Amino acid sequence: MKVIDDEKHELHPMSLMAVVLSIASLALVTATLFLNKNEPTFHIFLAIDTFICLIFWCQLLFDLSRSSSKSAYLKQHWPDFIASIPAIEPLRFMRILQVLRVFRLLRSSKQIYFQMINNRRETTLASIFLLLTVLITIGATSILFVEGQVENANIHTAGDALWWVFVTISTVGYGDYYPVTTLGRIIAIGIIICGVGLFGMVAGLISSVISDPQHEKAQQEKEHRKEWREMLANQQVLLARLERLEAKLDQQSQTENKNQQRQKSPTKQS
CATH class of the missing domain: 1.10.287.70 (Helix Hairpins)
Known part of the structure; x- marks a missing residue:
């Protein structure tokens, strides 16, 4: 199973689906507030909301199993778990946090496009x-x-x-x-x-x-190659910084040697 990044997983297709269903669930719950509990429409909306909650739990548990840090995921998404409890409609309004969290990450449509193509x-x-x-x-x-x-x-x-x-x-x-x-x-x-x-x-x-059957293996190899490329790029950046730091230290050492020689020269003349 492919491990996902804890920050970028919000833009994965399943998470985006949960955002759309969250908006639908909020609309259904809001509608039930104005309906009589004896009306058939109220029971339909309640049953659909329960079905959506089951999808929410599947999505949350699926992302939890793929998360690289499960404790961090639970710390960030505990309101989503509570908001997905069936038959307690007022809790559904807590899913506004997830909607706002995803909207904050949607800086451009390219991110969504790449997530859908890659998954x-x-x-x-x-x-x-x-x-x-x-x-x-x-x-x-x-x-x-x-x-x-x-x-x-x-x-x-x-x-x-x-x-x-x-x-x-x-x-x-x-x-x-x-x-x-x-x-x-x-x-x-x-x-x-x-x-x-x-x-x-x-x-x-x-x-x-x-x-x-080799698709998952190919995807994992692709992810590994991508991670190695990122590690090599980071190493090159670190090496460049070390070279600059070494050059700066050499320059400071030369400057200190020159200053010491200048201080010694008047002493020898006296």
Whole structure:
């Protein structure tokens, strides 16, 4: 497993995904403050927020396992762990710290581009989690809004909507819940198409891992070569500083010798 730098890991694809989901989670929690707890939309937002919290914990534990200094990582990110506890929505506002921390590091778009290019598999995995969360949120909310008030519909509760959207994304199609309105069927078509594309990304990621077992080793060798180049560059800088320091000491020694000779010359003349 590749060890990541404790400062630069904030710009890795999984961390950037967590920032986007943090903003989404804050929006969901803010929306629940204005909803009645008996409304189906409230339960959908609560379930989606819990799902996002599980993604947060996966991302935090993943970065912790790759961190070069785990104690430093925990010291810096303990608010993120607390903010990711499910079913306690007010704690989610602590994730503003992570959002601000990442925005502070985003000095230019080139940093994000290089991180995504150098971590393509992680970028794909982050995109899968992000798209899955978006599909669940939009699909469950929209289908409940469209079908919830129709008399002959069979999707009336938040649980029905969430079960339907998961089954539709996976393209399993049990048939126990289905839309009956035209708009609901249009939403289902969009969810199915996106679900097929999402699982295509999953299949591509798995096949790339299986077909290229030497990828991780090549990446590690590349990182080692980069570290060696940085060490050689630092050694050259140190050698240059030592040479300058040695030249300066020689100059000071020559100056002191000249001063001593000048002091001795009047003494010999007297």
